[in-house]
Amino acid sequence: MWGGRFAxxxxxxxxxxxxxxxxxxxxxxxxxxxxKAHVAMLGAQGIVSAQDAATIAAGLDQVAAEYExxxxxxxxxLEDIHMVTESRLAxxxxxxxxxxHTARSRNDQVATDFRLWVRDAIDDVAAGLVALQSALLxxxxxxxxxxxxGFTHLQSAQxxxxxxxxxxxxxxxxxxxxxxxxxxxxxxxCPLGAAALAGTGFPIDRQMTAAALGFDRPxxxxxxxxxxxxxALDYLMAxxxxxxHLSRLAEEFVIWASQPFxxxxxxxxxxxxSSIMPQKxxxxxxxxxxxxxGRIAGCMTALVVTMKGLPLAYSKDMQDDKPPVFEAHDxxxxxxxxxxxxxxxVTFRTDRMRALAESGYATATDLADWLVREADVPFxxxxxxxxxxxxxxxxxGVSLAALxxxxxxxxxxxxxxxxxxxxxxxxxxxxxxxxxxxxxxxxRARIADARAxxxxx
Ligand code: ARG
Numbered sequence: 001m002w003g004g005r006f007a008x009x010x011x012x013x014x015x016x017x018x019x020x021x022x023x024x025x026x027x028x029x030x031x032x033x034x035x036k037a038h039v040a041m042l043g044a045q046g047i048v049s050a051q052d053a054a055t056i057a058a059g060l061d062q063v064a065a066e067y068e069x070x071x072x073x074x075x076x077x078l079e080d081i082h083m084v085t086e087s088r089l090a091x092x093x094x095x096x097x098x099x100x101h102t103a104r105s106r107n108d109q110v111a112t113d114f115r116l117w118v119r120d121a122i123d124d125v126a127a128g129l130v131a132l133q134s135a136l137l138x139x140x141x142x143x144x145x146x147x148x149x150g151f152t153h154l155q156s157a158q159x160x161x162x163x164x165x166x167x168x169x170x171x172x173x174x175x176x177x178x179x180x181x182x183x184x185x186x187x188x189x190c191p192l193g194a195a196a197l198a199g200t201g202f203p204i205d206r207q208m209t210a211a212a213l214g215f216d217r218p219x220x221x222x223x224x225x226x227x228x229x230x231x232a233l234d235y236l237m238a239x240x241x242x243x244x245h246l247s248r249l250a251e252e253f254v255i256w257a258s259q260p261f262x263x264x265x266x267x268x269x270x271x272x273x274s275s276i277m278p279q280k281x282x283x284x285x286x287x288x289x290x291x292x293x294g295r296i297a298g299c300m301t302a303l304v305v306t307m308k309g310l311p312l313a314y315s316k317d318m319q320d321d322k323p324p325v326f327e328a329h330d331x332x333x334x335x336x337x338x339x340x341x342x343x344x345x346v347t348f349r350t351d352r353m354r355a356l357a358e359s360g361y362a363t364a365t366d367l368a369d370w371l372v373r374e375a376d377v378p379f380x381x382x383x384x385x386x387x388x389x390x391x392x393x394x395x396x397g398v399s400l401a402a403l404x405x406x407x408x409x410x411x412x413x414x415x416x417x418x419x420x421x422x423x424x425x426x427x428x429x430x431x432x433x434x435x436x437x438x439x440x441x442x443x444r445a446r447i448a449d450a451r452a453x454x455x456x457x
Contacts, residue, residue: 001083020080020319025072026326030116031081032064034109034192037212039100047202048099056100059093060085080319081113082106103204105196107226107314112192114322116213118235121329122184128336129177129242133170133450135343140166141447145440147425148263148353149360154255156360159425160438162348167446169249174450176242183238187231190215194225197313227313229303232325236300239332240293246335247293253286253342262352267345270338285338292331299324299331357425361390363400366422366431375414385412399423 003009010018036057043053063085078084083106090097143162150160190210193200199222206218219225256263266283274280302324306317364386371382388411393400401423408415421427433439436446 001078001086015076018079018316019076020322021072021074021076021078021084023323023326024081024110024319025074025084027081027110027113027117027322028067028072028085029064030113030120031085031109032060032067033116033213034112035085035100036060037209038104038192040212041205041208042099042102044208045203045205047102047204052096052099055093055096056089059089059097062092063088080106080110082109103195103200103202104192105194105226107196108191108194108222110319111194111226111228112190112213114325115187115191115215115231118187118231118325119184119214121325122180122235125239125242125329125332125336126177126180128333128340129173129180130454132336132340132343133173133177133454135340136166136170136173137447137450139343139346139348140164140170140443143348143350144443144447145426146348146350146353147357147429148350149357149362150438156356156362158365158432158438159357159362159428161429161440161443162350162353163440163443163447164438166343167443167450169245170450172245173242176238176245179238179241180235183231183234186234188214188216189219190217191219191225191228193218194222197223197226223313227310227315227318229307229318229321232321233300233303233307236296236303236325236328239328240297240300243293243296243332243335246339247290249339250286250289250293253346254283254290257281257283257286261356263349263356265347265349266342267347269345270342285342289335289339292335296328296331299328354425358399361393361400363423363425363428364390366428367400367419369431370419370422371412371414374416374418375412377412377414 039048039053039056039060042048043050048056066088072081072084073088075084075087078087086097086100089100140163143166146162147159148162148165149156150158150165190206190213192209192213193204193206210216210218219228253264253266255261257266266281266286268281270283270285271281272284274282303321306320310317367389368379368382368386371377371385372379377385389400389403389408392407392411393403396403401420405415405417405420408419422431429438430440433442436442
């Protein structure tokens with residue numbers, strides 16, 4: 001395609017390092033779509049004849065049909081998807097194929113193809129995240145009143161409800177969706193027509209190609225158009241953040257599935273056995289979601305480092321933009337699907353959660369709050385009094401609620417019988433009615449908000 005000024009062909013190692021077709025064949029649909037939009041515009045503008053434009057468009061359809069049925073042939077000599085397609089087009093329709101590349105360069109071509117691909121990837125992820133949120137909502141709704149220990153430092157802190165805990169992940173995934181939506185809106189400008197870097201002298205219509213490919217408008221600067229990979233980085237950064245959320249949930253499942261916790265039984269379908277220990281039920285899917293988050297962050301880092309310090313406009317380093325994006329997307333899509341499946345089918349052992357919530361002095365804050373409210377004790381003093389009550393209960397191996405009134409009054413005479421009403425875990429969660437708090441009424445209201453937002457979206 002470019003051999004005119006060369007006397008010798010590439011070394012075999014050059015052919016190998018130079019070729020991107022082994023991975024960029026994944027862009028074939030976008031490449032055909034970009035070429036069809038381009039040639040339709042060339043025809044409309046009279047840059048190629050209407051007849052040639054029609055021949056080329058039909059030829060591109062034929063190439064696409066071949067790719068669909070037989071896959072994309074990997075020919076390292078032809079370097080990349082753009083040349084593989086153009087070369088096959090020439091075999092099918094003859095020399096007129098050579099008119100397709102008028103007023104275009106592979107630099108704006110690949111920038112366009114890759115944007116289209118990332119845009120599709122975002123739509124794919126967005127659909128997966130909607131399904132994950134819907135699974136979280138369903139499960140949260142089932143467990144609005146089921147009490148579990150809430151943790152800080154992984155130490156029993158205050159009782160919360162399982163519905164509240166699940167809705168925390170719903171909120172995180174909501175922000176992830178909005179990050180992907182932002183990235184999509186920002187990237188939706190068409191670089192096609194920037195040509196190699198400087199634009200073109202042909203009377204092209206960039207509005208027409210942008211509209212045909214579903215972009216909001218053409219990009220405004222041809223140098224930026226062929227050298228910008230922000231859109232891929234935006235995707236990778238959103239993917240990294242999303243995978244962090246999935247990984248934290250995965251980590252909780254791993255902990256919760258352990259025997260000392262036993263908060264969940266992960267479904268058989270998402271667990272594996274051990275080849276030596278017959279009793280084992282390993283949370284492999286959750287562990288791999290956690291592991292994939294590390295790889296996705298690695299993909300993000302790879303492209304960050306590739307782009308750092310590249311001068312304008314296009315450099316071949318940028319060919320390395322695609323593998324990390326493809327890899328991150330595959331890993332993220334799998335992680336979202338696996339996590340959705342686990343959320344839908346996990347068994348929550350709510351009896352066990354309740355028992356643990358009741359055993360960890362998680363209502364100590366409620367006792368301190370009671371002293372502030374009912375006996376007008378300053379909070380710091382109430383904290384101290386409660387600490388002594390916890391110590392006594394601990395020494396006796398009983399819960400706070402099980403301490404007889406007389407013993408509490410020996411610690412502080414202002415304590416009365418009504419304190420027992422706030423020492424149960426149910427009373428504790430029911431009392432936390434502040435907006436966004438763990439009271440079942442609050443959770444129900446937040447679930448209703450989320451459903452209404454989904455209807456409106
Ligand atoms: N395969 C190349 C890539 O992915 C296409 C652009 C090649 N442009 C060039 N001037 N060599 O980046």
